[in-house]
Amino acid sequence: MAISNAWLKANDGRERDGVEVFSDRDGLGVRASAKGKLVFQYRYRFDGKQRRLDIGPYPGISLKRAREIHADLRADLAEGRDPKQALLYQRLGDAPENTVEQLYTDYHNKFASHHKKSADQVLASMSLHVFPKVGKLSADAVLTHHWVALFEALALTVPSISERLLSAVSQMYAWGIRMRRVTVNPVSDISAKFDLRIKRKVGVRSLDDRELKLVWQAILKSNLSPRNTVMLQLLLMWGGRVGELRLAEKSHFDLHNNVWTIPPENHKTGAKTGKPLKRPILPEMAELIKQGLMMSPPHYKYMFPKRGVDEPTSDRSHLGINLNINQWIKRRLAQEVDHWTIHDLRSTARSRWSQLAPPHIAEIALGHALPAMWQTYDYYDYLDEQRELYAAWMIKLRELVS
Template sequence: MALTEAWLKANNGKAREKVEEVADRDAMSVRISPKGKVVFQLRYRFAGKAERLDLGTYPHLSLKDARIKASEMRSLLDKGQNPKVEERVKQQKYIEASTLKEVFDDWYESYCIKKKTSAKDIRRSFEHHVFDEIGDLPIERITLQQWLAILEELAEEVPSIAERILTNAKQVLKWAKKREIVEVNVLSDIYAKEDLGIEKNRGKRVLTDEEITMVWKAIDESKALLKNKIFLKLCLMYGCRNGELRKALKSDFDLKRKVWIVPVENNKVGKKTGREIVRPILPEMEELIVEAMSLNDSEYFLTNDDDVTPMGHGSSNSLAANVMERLRRHYNFHMPHWSLHDLRRTARTNFSAFTSRDVAELMIGHVMPGEQGTYDYYEYLPQQIEAYRKWLDKLNSLTII
């Protein structure tokens, strides 16, 4: 007779004098122990030998699911595989399954630290937001829903960190798939903007006075490298393009004449006008500049970790995200996303309160209207000094420079 749910329910847990076996169909049956434990089994022959495979226990495994599993096991026979052996291999694979953290660590050592200048920041983000939730789970068993539960919450609070984790989690899973650690990259079709609603609002962000205070506080208190702290502060003080600092030589800073000269090849406008950008060096700026110069023996003002090559774009890209994450984690201070370029925009907005539009444009390295190729930066140093002095005084009132 074919088994039914009603029969199984009636006999489950019902004591009897001896083991009883009842056939279903397609070589499946149930074995009922004297205490009434019901176990689904599949009977088959492999290599001329009779075999019996436990499929699962009722009611944890329903009759419907037991029949489906039995069919799957019979399909292995059609492929010349022994279902009992394949199940043991599968169980052993699960026992030895690599956790997400184990796979991340392997990826980190073999790829991330060799290819990514922001490797330490990536690890820190996973440690703070991912490992406590799913780090000890077998990576193959982590579902898309589990990933999204983490990413969607972060996207609401710190979108830049959510995007960082998504980008690198996809790479971890891609790396694992190539090595047959996972069969599917469940994040392969998930995108920051389309699926997490992350918008960077480029071109609109200006930090408020309160945000400036908190950002400066986070920079001072963070465990970031000193060169990165100096870099962020000078970006805000000068309102310069971050590439102008990253590519700068120590010789670009004339500490005797108190001017920073950005050569033609390092400034965007200079490539069109053939002119250098000349900015004043005020005492607060000089203190940071001298400190940065003492950190390496290179000709470059700021360097990568090798202390030889100039600071790369990738290594500076994650700094803003790290500041936002620190403020959220330590002060429960949630900021809308901002980038390094927004520090420049913030400075420029404030310059408007301290000087004319033309001088403010000159300070950030723009061409003065109607005077392309005719102005002389040195002629405007007094006006720049006056405006920068007022700006640094404001920063000093908001923070402690």
């Protein structure tokens, strides 16, 4: 007789005098124990001997699934493989999916996130520019000319990201080859310079007066979240790094003495100097800090936490903000601003500071390490000098964006 779902439900848990075996078809059957436990099994002949293989218990394995496994096992037998060994390999774990998106995700989780500082930012760029186009395709099926077309299109608008993603995809394939997930690297011979015609530019740029005014308007008037509006204003006022604000705790802001203390572990030069950074808080900054404090739940430690969790906001949270701002400027103000990054706000501030303070004061305010001799002997915090610089910068900034 053929086994049915109704029969399985009726006999599951039904006690009987002893073990009984009921056949379905082509060697597939069900063994019923005296206590009513049902197990799918496959009877077959291999190497001249009669064998029995347990596929799995019902209802953990449905009748439909048991028949699918049975069909695979019969195919293995027809090709001269012992179904028992084939099932053991299957239970070790199915081979991982080899789409571009899955391969890169595995590469990111198992390798890049442990060895690459900018791994999360690259993953965000992959999610934005690559996965929507080829993410669902087999990594082996996306050939060199497919990748060239994708990167060429990207290089027309964001050449630096195109070059960055070319490197990331190449590293993904190299890892995939080591893991025996793929056999070839189709992008290994693609040249960003010659094939994609990407010309290297300076890593950062300074927004000119027109661009700065437009970006400032967009920061205040576009649909940015209140948190991002506060963060971007503070970054431009202080010339700070995103990570410094992202990791900032409420206790780091002393609104009584008007000083923001950045511990060594939260700023780039801290590992080298072992010293905290101290930045003065001007009235304009204090108002924004108060807004930030109001947006963070009272019992939270961090100024800019993740939503619903007292942890620093993700280091990817700012990615894409610049693109949204540029789109808003184009749509609402009918003007164009060349591609820029959040880090360029730091360069924008620093380029103006050269007119407002001596170079070493501007570098201290920026958080750059002083020359080795100064680090050894100079423990002065230059807070008064920084305060003068920032006061002059606030006046200049108001003139530029008014």
